[in-house]
Amino acid sequence: MKKKNSVKKGTIPIYIVLGFASLASLFPFYWMFVMATRPSAAYNSIPPAMLPGTKLVENFQKVLDTIPFFQAMWNTILLCTGVTILVLLISSLAGFAFAKFDFPGKTFFFIAILLTMVIPPQLGLIPQYYMISQLGWLDTLMGAGVLFLLNPLGIFLMRQYISESVPDELMEAAKLDGCTNFRIYWSIVLPIIKPAFATLGIIVFTLVWGEFLWQFTVLRDPSSYTLQVALASLNTAFRVDFGMLLSGVFWATVPLIIIFLMFNRLFISSITDGAVK
Amino acid sequence: MKNNSGTTGSKKKKYVSEKKKDMRSAYLYIAPFFIVFAIIGLYPAIFSIFLAFQEWNGLGPMEYVGLRNFTIVLEDPLFWKSLYNTVIIGLMGTAPQLIVGIILAYFLNMAIIRFTNFFRVTIFMPYITSMVAVALVFGVFFSSNESALANYFIGLFGFDPISWKTSEWGAKIAISLMVFWRWVGYNTIIYLAGLQSIPKDVYEAATIDGASKVQQFFFITIPLLKPFIVLTVFMSTVGALQLFAEPTVFLGSSAFSRDEAMTVVMYLYRDAFNLGSFGTASATAVLLLIIIVGAAAINTWLTSGAGRKKKKGV
Numbered sequence: 311m312k313k314k315n316s317v318k319k320g321t322i323p324i325y326i327v328l329g330f331a332s333l334a335s336l337f338p339f340y341w342m343f344v345m346a347t348r349p350s351a352a353y354n355s356i357p358p359a360m361l362p363g364t365k366l367v368e369n370f371q372k373v374l375d376t377i378p379f380f381q382a383m384w385n386t387i388l389l390c391t392g393v394t395i396l397v398l399l400i401s402s403l404a405g406f407a408f409a410k411f412d413f414p415g416k417t418f419f420f421i422a423i424l425l426t427m428v429i430p431p432q433l434g435l436i437p438q439y440y441m442i443s444q445l446g447w448l449d450t451l452m453g454a455g456v457l458f459l460l461n462p463l464g465i466f467l468m469r470q471y472i473s474e475s476v477p478d479e480l481m482e483a484a485k486l487d488g489c490t491n492f493r494i495y496w497s498i499v500l501p502i503i504k505p506a507f508a509t510l511g512i513i514v515f516t517l518v519w520g521e522f523l524w525q526f527t528v529l530r531d532p533s534s535y536t537l538q539v540a541l542a543s544l545n546t547a548f549r550v551d552f553g554m555l556l557s558g559v560f561w562a563t564v565p566l567i568i569i570f571l572m573f574n575r576l577f578i579s580s581i582t583d584g585a586v587k
Numbered sequence: 588m589k590n591n592s593g594t595t596g597s598k599k600k601k602y603v604s605e606k607k608k609d610m611r612s613a614y615l616y617i618a619p620f621f622i623v624f625a626i627i628g629l630y631p632a633i634f635s636i637f638l639a640f641q642e643w644n645g646l647g648p649m650e651y652v653g654l655r656n657f658t659i660v661l662e663d664p665l666f667w668k669s670l671y672n673t674v675i676i677g678l679m680g681t682a683p684q685l686i687v688g689i690i691l692a693y694f695l696n697m698a699i700i701r702f703t704n705f706f707r708v709t710i711f712m713p714y715i716t717s718m719v720a721v722a723l724v725f726g727v728f729f730s731s732n733e734s735a736l737a738n739y740f741i742g743l744f745g746f747d748p749i750s751w752k753t754s755e756w757g758a759k760i761a762i763s764l765m766v767f768w769r770w771v772g773y774n775t776i777i778y779l780a781g782l783q784s785i786p787k788d789v790y791e792a793a794t795i796d797g798a799s800k801v802q803q804f805f806f807i808t809i810p811l812l813k814p815f816i817v818l819t820v821f822m823s824t825v826g827a828l829q830l831f832a833e834p835t836v837f838l839g840s841s842a843f844s845r846d847e848a849m850t851v852v853m854y855l856y857r858d859a860f861n862l863g864s865f866g867t868a869s870a871t872a873v874l875l876l877i878i879i880v881g882a883a884a885i886n887t888w889l890t891s892g893a894g895r896k897k898k899k900g901v
Contacts, residue, residue: 321697321699321700324697324700325700327690327691327694328691328695328700328710331687331691331706331710332706332709332710334768335709335710335712335713335768335772336709336712338724338728339712341724342724355734357739358734358736399619400623401620403616403617403619404616404617404619404620407612407614407617411613411616412609412610413609413613414610416613419617419621422624423620426624426628426629428880428883429628429632429876430825430829430875430876430879432829432831432852432855432872432875433632433635433872433873433875433876434627434628434631434634434872435631435635435859435872436635436638436859436865436868436872437630437631437634437638439859439860440645440865441627441631456627457627459623460623460624460627460628465620485605491608491612495616516715520716520717520718520719522718522835522836523832526832527856527860538717538718538719538832541719541723542835542836545723545726546839546840550839552727552730555723555727556723556724559720559723562717563716563717563720566715566716566717567712567715570712570715571708574708577711577715578707578708578776581711581776581777582776582777
C-alpha cells in the first residue's frame with residue numbers, strides 16, 4: 311500500500327479484512343520462530359514474548375539430543391521421493407491406457423477406480439497393519455510407503471492431461487515408424503506430460519510428507535521415524551520443553567516453506583487441478 | 588495368434604494383431620494400479636469387514652462371534668462420546684471455513700484490489716504445514732498453562748484462563764481452530780478458481796439492470812459457485828469424520844486416556860493398538876464406513892435438494 315493514491319477509498323475495509331486474514335495466517339509461523347529462539351521459561355512471561363531471543367542454536371541442540379532429527383528428515387525425504395516416483399509411473403501408465411487405448415472392460419475398470427476413492431483409508435487399517443507386520447516391514451520405509459502407492463486421483467489427472475495434450479496423429483506416426491507402445495509412452499508421452507507430473511508430484515509429495523496415522527502406526531522404532539512421527543514424539547514427555555518442541559517444528563517446517571515460496575504458483579494450481587475436475 | 592487369423596489377407600492380419608497388441612499394452616499398463624489396489628486396498632477392506640465378526644487379538648486364533656463386536660461398540664458410551672466429539676469438532680472446524688473462504692475469495696477476485704498475489708500466498712500458506720506441526724504449535728499456544736498465549740489473549744477481553752487440554756469445550760475449540768486455520772486457505776483457493784470461472788459479462792449485465800453488489804453476490808455469485816460449494820462441503824465432511832492427527836498430537840500423552848476430544852478414528856486406534864482388540868476395532872471401522880457413506884449421501888441429497896427448492900422459490 312505504498313502508493314496510497316492507487317488504493318480506492320471504498321476498498322479500505324476490504325484491505326483490512328484481507329490484511330487481518332494474512333496476519334492470522336502468518337502469526338503462528340512467526341510465533342513458532344519466536345518460541346524456538348527463547349528458553350522455555352519465556353513462555354510464562356507476561357506480557358508474552360513477541361520478539362526473537364538468543365536460544366536458537368541451544369534449543370535445536372536439545373531437539374537433536376531428544377530425537378534423531380536428521381535421520382527422520384532423511385527418512386521422510388526418501389519416503390516421499392520413492393512414493394512420488396512410483397505413483398507418477400503407475401498413474402501415467404494407467405492414465406495413458408485409459409486416454410489412448412480401447413479395450414474390453416475399460417468403463418468397468420474406470421468406474422472401479424472411482425469407487426476406490428470412496429473407501430475411507432481407515433477401513434483397512436488393521437489388516438494393512440497385520441500384513442505389514444507379517445511381511446516384517448514394520449519400522450521400515452517400505453512398510454510406511456506401500457499404502458501411498460494407491461492413488462486413484464493420479465490416474466484421473468493423468469488421463470485428463472494425456473487425452474488433452476498428446477495428439478493421436480503423433481501416436482499414429484510413431485506407430486508407422488515402428489515404435490512399440492511402451493516406446494511411445496517413454497519417448498513421446500512422458501516428455502509431453504511433464505507439467506502434469508509437477509502437479510501430481512506436488513500433491514503426492516506433500517500428502518506423504520504430512521500424513522500421520524499410518525506412519526504413526528507402523529513406525530515405532532526411533533531410527534525409522536519420519537519427521538511427523540518424530541515431532542509427535544516430542545510432545546509425549548511428561549514435562550514438555552516448549553522451546554525445544556517448537557524448535558523441532560520450526561526446523562522441520564522451514565524446508566517446506568522455502569520450497570513453497572519458490573514454487574507457490576505450482577502449489578496453488580495443484581490444489582485446483584487436483585480438486586476441481 | 589497367427590493361427591487365429593488363418594485365411595485372412597496379410598494386411599488384415601497385421602491390423603488385427605496391432606489391435607490385440609494395443610489391448611495387451613492397455614491391460615499391462617493398468618495392471619500395476621489394480622495389483623496395488625487388490626493387495627493394499629480391496630483385500631484389507633474385505634478382511635476388515637470379515638474381522639468385524641471375529642474376536643481376535645492379532646496373535647491367537649480367531650473366533651466367530653456374530654454381531655457381538657457391534658453390540659460391544661454400540662453399547663460403549665465412549666464410542667458415542669467420540670462420535671459426538673467428531674461431529675461437534677467437524678461442524679465448528681469446517682462450517683465457518685466455508686463462509687470465510689467464500690468471503691476471502693470474493694475479495695481476492697475483485698478487480699480493484701491490489702496485492703492479491705501476496706494475500707493469496709499468505710492465506711494459503713497454513714495448508715503446507717503438516718497437521719502434526721499445526722497441532723504442536725497450537726498445543727503450545729493453547730497449553731493448559733495459565734500463562735498460555737491463548738489465555739493471555741482471552742484475558743485481554745476479561746475472560747478467566749481456560750485449561751484448554753482438559754476441559755470439554757476448551758479442547759474442542761482449540762482443535763476446531765487449528766482445523767480452521769490450516770484449511771481455510773485451501774477452500775479459499777478452490778472458491779477463487781470457481782469465481783474466476785464465472786464470466787465477467789454476467790456481472791456487467793446485472794450492473795446495467797441495476798443490481799447492487801450485495802444482490803449480485805447473493806443472486807449471481809453464490810448460485811454459480813454452487814458446484815464448488817458442493818465439492819468443498821463434501822470434502823470437509825469426509826475429512827472431518829476421519830480426524831485423527833490433530834487431537835492425538837495436540838493432547839500428546841493424554842490423547843487416549845481422556846475423552847474430551849477423542850474422535851471415532853482415535854477410538855478405533857485405541858481399541859486396536861492400545862487394547863489389542865482387533866475385532867471391535869474392525870467393527871468400529873465398518874461403522875465409520877457406514878457413517879461416512881451416509882453423511883456423504885445426505886450431503887449430496889441436501890445440496891442438490893436445497894438448490895432445487897431455491898429455484899422453485901425464485
